[in-house]
Amino acid sequence: MSRYVDVNLYIGKKKIKAGAVIAALVILAVIAAFAVIVLIPPKGIYTLNGCRKMLRNDRYIIHAGGFVEDGSGEMLSYTNSREAIENCYENGNRICELDFLTTSDGKVVCAHNDDQEEMWAHGINVVNGTGEALSFYEFMGAKFNGTLTTMSLEDVADYIREHPDLYIVTDVKDDNIGVCTLIARDYPELKNNFIIQIYHPNEYKRxxxxxxxxxxxxxxxxxxxxxxxxxxxxxxxxxxxVGVTFWMEYPDNYADGFEVLKQSGLPLFVHTVNDKDQMKSFIDRGIDGCYTDVVNKEDQYY
Known part of the structure; x- marks a missing residue:
């Protein structure tokens, strides 16, 4: 008896070599993997009305991660920091707005632009003397106000993967289409966890x-x-x-436009409202919710 085993495949009387079988299986595996990526929908809610309902029910979109204490106990806003997003989530909020900027080497980070000419990102005390964009290394090596942890888009994606019931409203401070293109390319499975803000009607189609x-x-x-x-x-x-948002004076200064929005049936939001009585007054006017820095549910109006 031969001590060798014939590992070839036989179909009828035709012998197919094992190498061909393995190659075919590899091709099938690649096709299957591609089908999983393309055909399985992104995570998150899947309907427009479902998203609108969530926005109405949650009522509050936490602005730039919301209020968070730094190492000295000072309460800070506009941080877009890891500590802020964690604090936001731990307080029961599930919709968080974050600001995004693009670094000099094309990476996306969480930061608000700064009004000071010599500063690129608010709260990031790295001064290059020109106010031009920092590199990714410079930004990620810095701390917000010297204490809070900076975040990249990749960090946000990782946090969503760990907390799939979290939704991020984008506020892109430089290149909205460019940043959204990177999100779609690099994190296609998370697209339904991003609620994209547009600033002009001509951005919608893209x-x-x-x-x-x-x-x-x-x-x-x-x-x-x-x-x-x-x-x-x-x-x-x-x-x-899925909604429209505007600043606090808009309903009075653009009354005709505000009436159009109310008649549309879309969720309407106003920004940025941190006073509980003001929250109530806007909601009493038919506005569905507020962008707010307030993360404590007890300090939000319901």
Missing amino acids: IRELGFNYVIYTLYRATEEELTAEVTEQFIKESDL
């Missing part, structure tokens, strides 16, 4: 083409023409937004 289902129209960068009731109404009719 964001939807990138595969993002949930788009909020924020008005704070809109032109005077875009803020007219006629243009607002037309855009609302032509798009599938």
Whole structure:
């Protein structure tokens, strides 16, 4: 008896060599992996109405991660820090707005732009003398206000993977389409955990083409023409937004546009409201919720 085993495959009387079988299996495995990536939908809620309902029910979108204490006990806002997002989540909030900037070497980080000419990112005390973008290494090596941990887009993605019921509202301070393109490319499975803010109607189509289902129209960068009731109404009719957000004076200063928004049936949000009585007054006017730095549920109006 031969001590060798014939590992070839026989179909009928035809012999197929083992190498060919292995190659075929490898090809099938690659096809299967591709199908998983392409065909399985991203995590998160899957319908526009589901997202709208969540926004209404949660009522509060935590602004830039919300209030958080630094190492000395000082309460800070606009930090977009790891400590802030953790504090936001641990207090029961599930919708968090974060600011995003692009570093000089093309990486996306969580930071708010700074009003001081010599500073690039708010609270990041790395001065290059020009106010131009920091490198990724420079930014990630710094601390917000000297104490809080900076975050990259990758850090945010990791946090979502660990907390899949968290939703991030984007506020991109430089290149909105560019940053959203990177999110769609690098984290396609997380697209339904991102609610993308757009600033002008002409951004909407491109964001939807990138595969993002949930788009909020924020008005704070809109032109005077875009803020007219006629243009607002037309855009609302032509798009599938999950909400619209505006600054506190908008309902009074643009009453016709505000009436159009109320008639649209979309969730409406106002920013940034930290006083409980003010929260109540806006909600009493038919606004669904607020962007707020307040993370403590007891200090939010329900």
